[in-house]
Amino acid sequence: MKINNFGANRINPYNRQMNKIDELKKAEKPVDKVEISPTAKAMQQMSEVEQLRQKKVEELKVQVENGTYKPNPQDIAKSVMDFYYKK
Secondary structure, three states: OOOOOOOOOOOOHHHHHHHHHHHHHHHOOOOOOOOOOHHHHHHHOOOHHHHHHHHHHHHHHHHHHHOOOOOOHHHHHHHHHHHHHOO
16 A cells, blocks of 8 residues: 555645644744833932932042041931931
8 A cells, every 4th residue: 555645735745734733833922021111220320319418438449448437426326316216
């Protein structure tokens, strides 16, 4: 018995089904995508307050390195008290 010419396109129906499954798997692969909103982009930019704070930190670093930094103990004590007792 000779078996030839499966289907109209002379392709084994099993192979045709497997080809369709492979195509579906390739088409369904999810693509990772990250989008950053304009608000988030704006938050990433340094604001004026942050720039002033950074400038002050740099000045304090220089003072500490030079040995000229003299903290005010009364201001420190007041800040600690405000932090813990004023809520």
